[in-house]
Amino acid sequence: MPTRVHEFAWPDRVVIGTIGLPGTRTFYLQVRAGRQIVSIALEKQQSALLAEKIDEILDQLITIEGNPFSVPTSTPIELVDNDPLEPPQEQFRTGAMSLDWDPTTAQVVIEAYPITDDDTDDNDEPLDENGAIPPEMMLVRMPVGTARAFAKRTREIVGAGRPACPLCGYPIDADGHICTLPEV
Numbered sequence: 207m208p209t210r211v212h213e214f215a216w217p218d219r220v221v222i223g224t225i226g227l228p229g230t231r232t233f234y235l236q237v238r239a240g241r242q243i244v245s246i247a248l249e250k251q252q253s254a255l256l257a258e259k260i261d262e263i264l265d266q267l268i269t270i271e272g273n274p275f276s277v278p279t280s281t282p283i284e285l286v287d288n289d290p291l292e293p294p295q296e297q298f299r300t301g302a303m304s305l306d307w308d309p310t311t312a313q314v315v316i317e318a319y320p321i322t323d324d325d326t327d328d329n330d331e332p333l334d335e336n337g338a339i340p341p342e343m344m345l346v347r348m349p350v351g352t353a354r355a356f357a358k359r360t361r362e363i364v365g366a367g368r369p370a371c372p373l374c375g376y377p378i379d380a381d382g383h384i385c386t387l388p389e390v
Contacts, residue, residue, distance in 0.1 A: 210342035212237075212244045212297065220348055222253045222360040223291035228368045229379055234294045235318065237346050245294035246318055246344055250364055252300060257360035259305050260314055260353050267307070267350070275312045277350045285355035298342060314353040318344040 214220070219238040224231040233253050236245040248256075268277040298320035306315040320342060348356060368377035373385040 211345055212342065213345045214239050214242075214244075215347050217346060217348070217352075219287065220346055220352060220356055221287055221289075221291070222248075222256075222356070222363050223294075224363060225291065225294065227380075228366070229377065231367065233363075234291055234296070235300070235316075235344070235346075236291050236294060237344070238292070243292055244297050244344060245291070246298055246300050246320075247296050248300040248303075248318070250367070252303060253360050254364045256303065256305065256316070257357040257364070260357040263305070263307055263314060264350060264354055264357070275309075275350055278354050281355045281358045282351045285351050287355060287359060297344070308347065311347065313347040313349055316344070316346045316348070318346075 214237045217237045217239045219236070221236055222233060223236060224233050226232055231250070233248050233250055234245045235248055235253075235256075236243065264277050267273075267275050268279060300318045301321035302319045304317045306317075307313075308315050368379065370376065371378050371383050371385045376383070376385075
């Protein structure tokens, strides 16, 4: 069965966002082009690493003499997107991801693939003749300004979680934390 590709060459919107409260948030990579919207779930750590690596790619490109790809040093104000996610319908939960640069289009390229664990077929996905979920992936191409804005927003979303304990560094839950709970 051929791979089902959710491809976005010049998306209208590409963001990381969350649903839920800090400590129980679900992270989504949401992409929209026209009326087509695809949302894939991913881990907080995947989101943070994606933003970090996008910035690394852009920072390397900016050092090329003459900045031939017009990579911005900071987020262009017209590309700032602080709007919430559109209500996500999870297409799949992300497993492997890859990040690349396409010099022919001057775009950062993200590929995301679902987790391939056989235990994840308890949703309503159609099954093939072998009882397996058909393979699918998301392919997103972002121009450099959009990529810079995406990385900035993602860092802000990741950083908006639970505060870290000053003693142990682990997140503090709303109902307290072992290091800061009053003694009984």
